Amino acid sequence: MKRFASSLVLCFVALGLQMVSPVIAAPVIADIQISPGATSTRIRLIASEAINISAFVLTAPDRLVIETPDINFQLPPDSGLSSEGAVKSYRYGKISADRARIVFDLASPLVPGDIVKSTSMGGGAYIVSLFLTAADRQSFDKAAQSSALSRLSKDAAPADIAALNQDSRPLIVIDPGHGGNDLGATGITGIFEKDVVLAFSIALAKKIEAQGQCRVLLTRDQDVFIPLDDRVKVARQHGAAVFLSIHGDTIASGVDVHGATVYVGDDRSSDAEAAKVAEYENKADSNGGFSPQPSDSTVADILGDLTLRETRTRSNLLARELVTRIADTAHLNRNPLRAAGFRVLRAVDVPSALVEIGYMSSKVDLDQLTSTEWTDRMTSRMTDALVEFLNPPNMAQDLAKP
Numbered sequence: 001m002k003r004f005a006s007s008l009v010l011c012f013v014a015l016g017l018q019m020v021s022p023v024i025a026a027p028v029i030a031d032i033q034i035s036p037g038a039t040s041t042r043i044r045l046i047a048s049e050a051i052n053i054s055a056f057v058l059t060a061p062d063r064l065v066i067e068t069p070d071i072n073f074q075l076p077p078d079s080g081l082s083s084e085g086a087v088k089s090y091r092y093g094k095i096s097a098d099r100a101r102i103v104f105d106l107a108s109p110l111v112p113g114d115i116v117k118s119t120s121m122g123g124g125a126y127i128v129s130l131f132l133t134a135a136d137r138q139s140f141d142k143a144a145q146s147s148a149l150s151r152l153s154k155d156a157a158p159a160d161i162a163a164l165n166q167d168s169r170p171l172i173v174i175d176p177g178h179g180g181n182d183l184g185a186t187g188i189t190g191i192f193e194k195d196v197v198l199a200f201s202i203a204l205a206k207k208i209e210a211q212g213q214c215r216v217l218l219t220r221d222q223d224v225f226i227p228l229d230d231r232v233k234v235a236r237q238h239g240a241a242v243f244l245s246i247h248g249d250t251i252a253s254g255v256d257v258h259g260a261t262v263y264v265g266d267d268r269s270s271d272a273e274a275a276k277v278a279e280y281e282n283k284a285d286s287n288g289g290f291s292p293q294p295s296d297s298t299v300a301d302i303l304g305d306l307t308l309r310e311t312r313t314r315s316n317l318l319a320r321e322l323v324t325r326i327a328d329t330a331h332l333n334r335n336p337l338r339a340a341g342f343r344v345l346r347a348v349d350v351p352s353a354l355v356e357i358g359y360m361s362s363k364v365d366l367d368q369l370t371s372t373e374w375t376d377r378m379t380s381r382m383t384d385a386l387v388e389f390l391n392p393p394n395m396a397q398d399l400a401k402p
């Protein structure tokens, strides 16, 4: 762990120099973690930047290849030597001035699926997760064949790779609420809000990645505690175009209130109920055993009221877009667009919203929140809303470039 931290510091120092020097320091990969499962495997790259990767498979012998931009590999010396589930071993290295590969020898066929990027616990590192599923011989061979074809056309246009590394698509930061010691609300079935919103957020991130017009970063992709202000910091430091926090509502009384609500940040609450929800969500830090510093108003002072007003207008547009799009999927709360003083919605310069996707205290909602079919529909609607809100200009033209 010590070693990992120091290598990241070194890398950041090098990146700092990059501003005055044309030499660009390569991102560091400090660890590769393989988590085998019965039908699927997850490979996580622990990196100093949110690097773009691609994955494909090769036959005879069966291999999985992860291709990355140029990487400064700083892995423990025995990395890749021992077998983990379907992965027998792996090796890594540069294949050209600007590309590197990690090659995994497979004991049984696995095909690559979604790629999800997130920040690590406490920030400072990035996690790029590749999800793989077990496949039969025939589907594996087919996957190998089609990736060979697509690489042929890709290798013919190296400009595409450069374009990928300078990814200019707008960044959406998705923030699954709570985590670690901070459980959030407990559902009537005993399930925790932190788990429900994490599963939902990962599904949403995958949906946005698949849609292709925006980049996405998760503030957490596992069960860890992250202070509220750090979540906001992730969005600001990366110049996110949108920050979206995902939560599950609860009510103390036994009345079966249900439905989704979209919140924007404001010093004045739209109503008493909204104020109560914000007060509850703002307790996340103390629930997680963390005492936050008093919030820093200097940033707001420097950027001025104008920026804040502009951001709030944009946040309202975003919230309205979300409410409109999810109306046919999520039974909407009586007053679905509300405002309150959420600590996590305090970025002065990043349009932000918080979606309570349903009530943990409602059986109807909880059935939906844990259904893959509903999650699929809801994440599609939200992706549409985000893309519509960001409406990246000339996207079709960029893709059509030779």
Ligand SMILES: [Zn+2]
Pocket: 177, 178, 184, 185, 193, 247, 248, 281
């Ligand atoms: Zn919550």
